[in-house]
Amino acid sequence: MKRSTKLLVRGLAGAAMxxxxxxxxxxxxGLAAGEGGPLIIPLDPPPPPPPMPGVAGPAGAPLVxxxxxxGGYDLGAKAATGELEKDLTLAVARSVRDALARHGRVxxxxxxxxxxxxxxxxxxxMARELGASLFLSIHADSAGADEQAHGATLYTLSEVATDxxxxxxxxxxxxxxxxxxxxxxxxxxxxxSILIDLAQRESLEDAAGFTxxxxxxxxxxxxxxxxxxxxxxxxxxxxxDVPSVLLETGYITNxxxxxxxxxxxxxxxxxxxxxxxxxxxxxxxxxxx
Numbered sequence: 304m305k306r307s308t309k310l311l312v313r314g315l316a317g318a319a320m321x322x323x324x325x326x327x328x329x330x331x332x333g334l335a336a337g338e339g340g341p342l343i344i345p346l347d348p349p350p351p352p353p354p355m356p357g358v359a360g361p362a363g364a365p366l367v368x369x370x371x372x373x374g375g376y377d378l379g380a381k382a383a384t385g386e387l388e389k390d391l392t393l394a395v396a397r398s399v400r401d402a403l404a405r406h407g408r409v410x411x412x413x414x415x416x417x418x419x420x421x422x423x424x425x426x427x428x429m430a431r432e433l434g435a436s437l438f439l440s441i442h443a444d445s446a447g448a449d450e451q452a453h454g455a456t457l458y459t460l461s462e463v464a465t466d467x468x469x470x471x472x473x474x475x476x477x478x479x480x481x482x483x484x485x486x487x488x489x490x491x492x493x494x495x496s497i498l499i500d501l502a503q504r505e506s507l508e509d510a511a512g513f514t515x516x517x518x519x520x521x522x523x524x525x526x527x528x529x530x531x532x533x534x535x536x537x538x539x540x541x542x543x544d545v546p547s548v549l550l551e552t553g554y555i556t557n558x559x560x561x562x563x564x565x566x567x568x569x570x571x572x573x574x575x576x577x578x579x580x581x582x583x584x585x586x587x588x589x590x591x592x
Contacts, residue, residue, distance in 0.1 A: 353425055355432065360403070360410030365585045367403070368412050368430040370440040370539060371396035375420025380445035382555040388443045389418065391564045395552055396441050398574025399581075408582050423538040430545045436588075437513065437581065438547040440539045443564060444554045453557040454528035457518060458549040459510045460541060461534035509546035513584045517548070520580035524572040525552065525563070550577075 358366065371393040373379035379388025396413055403411040412433060414426045430438040446452035514532050521527075540547040552573070553560030563569045 353419075353421055356412040356414060356416065356429060358410050358412045358433065359400070361407060364408065364410045365436040365589060366410040366412065366433060367437040367439060367581050368414060368433060368435040369396045369399050370414040370426045370438065372440055372442040374415050374418055377420055380443060380555050382561050384561070386555060386561060386565055388445075388555060391443050391552075391555065392441045393418070395564065395570055395573060398570045399439075399577045402575045402578035403581065406578065406582065409585055426539050427542040427545065427547065431542050435545050437509075437584065438542060438545045439577070439581070440537075440547070440549045442549060442551050444551045446554050446556045450557055452554050453560050454526050455521070455531065455553050456528050456551040457514045457532050458535050458537060458540065458551070459514055459532070460507065460547065461536055506542070506544055506546045509588065510548050513546060513580070514548055516584050517550070517577065517580040520583065521573065521576040524569070524576050526560075
């Protein structure tokens with residue numbers, strides 16, 4: 304016998320709604336059973352997980368996953384002249400991918416290569432499932448009416464957010480997660496917490512090193528804010544075992560920043576600079592092992 308959890312919610316004017324996993328029942332006062340009873344409205348099943356992206360590059364090379372922010376009905380910021388953040392981030396992500404593919408030194412994948420919506424957690428989970436050694440999420444900022452705000456910013460995960468994510472992961476009922484190749488299932492809570500904490504600390508150190516390298520390599524072609532490195536609790540940065548950085552490429556509310564992001568030539572230069580930083584990061588990281 305199929306069972307489903309149901310919740311009765313009373314709304315305005317005495318109407319009652321009965322929610323279940325398989326459907327939605329709406330009952331109104333005075334509706335007799337002989338008149339047909341509750342009205343059942345089937346709900347759509349949950350969507351399937353997004354397909355895993357294709358990976359380009361030589362087998363055995365380290366993998367970077369490039370995430371173009373927003374997409375689909377999630378437009379992101381919008382410029383006064385109509386340009387959308389979701390389109391600009393995808394164009395920049397493609398330019399980075401193309402530069403890496405031409406050089407052939409690392410493997411690269413895009414979380415989205417077209418205009419589609421992805422949940423935030425799905426984005427970094429792609430990187431984890433693919434075994435990525437670096438995750439870079441690309442965005443474009445907005446300052447509203449402040450047209451003077453300009454320049455790129457780099458974000459890594461704050462320590463407060465790191466602690467919260469570690470606690471949440473350590474307390475999950477299903478501890479089949481694999482962190483840095485270590486299966487956490489069957490391990491005690493104390494051991495799980497220690498392993499996650501070690502993995503996250505290593506990831507944060509790698510992310511901070513890449514942030515400084517990216518700033519150095521991209522600064523000649525991409526203007527940065529003076530306080531170019533900030534820490535925040537962005538969801539896409541919360542993979543416990545993948546070094547993750549969010550690049551705000553500039554403010555689309557600023558004419559100079561917008562022109563740079565909207566220009567094919569400028570984006571190609573930015574893509575080449577970011578690709579160069581990624582290649583140097585991997586060369587340094589794996590040479591020291």
